[in-house]
Amino acid sequence: MTERVATIGFTNKSAQRFFELLRGAGVQTVLDVRLNNVSQLAGFAKKNDLQYFLSKLLGCNYVELRDLAPEKEMLKRYQAKEMSWGAYADAYTELLAKRRVESNLDAAIFDQGCLLCSEDTPHFCHRRLAVEYLNSRWGNRLNITHLY
Template structure:
């Protein structure tokens, strides 16, 4: 069987700093088929319209998209807590997070086809200091740069 080496279009989005309309319009306009939820905590009341309990319904009804919870790309709770408490700098967090997902062997345990027309969801408004960007950069380094990444902001 011939391996498909075509580029895989994948996006990222954070829900904070966006209204529900902005959030769902971005996903719909990007033709996202599946939202991959890589948040450590996706049940908080602070998540509003993006709570795990409600998001699959909204995605289906508004965007015709599916929802997959992907905890294997979430950071370890202690690591995230230390970063949020300013006990470590961004570069230290990023390196430690890469170690975590490398030990989980995410590149071997996740199918690249799951990322096709998908969008990684996290909380941070912008990707620059968010683990969603690090996760995709790591996977891209392991998957021969096949991921073509767009950040929906």
């Protein structure tokens, strides 16, 4: 069985572009993997507002997946450039293994789901690392599309 899963970041996107990308990809559930999803900087993607918009505009569900969020100190060090992308990616992947996310999450929730983070593109974002990690543990069960 293969699950279709997407990833998206809200930064540098208008609300119109963001919701159109989700609609176009057939997303049914937004899977929030952000460490801080209530910041005023999140604008339309602030947790409570996003839940409302997803429901009213797209008929989508919203699920917070804290197990896929990075640790605060790790993210802080990376953002302060005290840690390279490679070191951050390794530390984050080790964190996922330590948390045993592949055993604790139901792969079915990812079908027609979309991992949400703030980064504009997936290249230097933990959302990409998360789906790649899960895919490696679940026998390439996820068909991944990055929306940007």
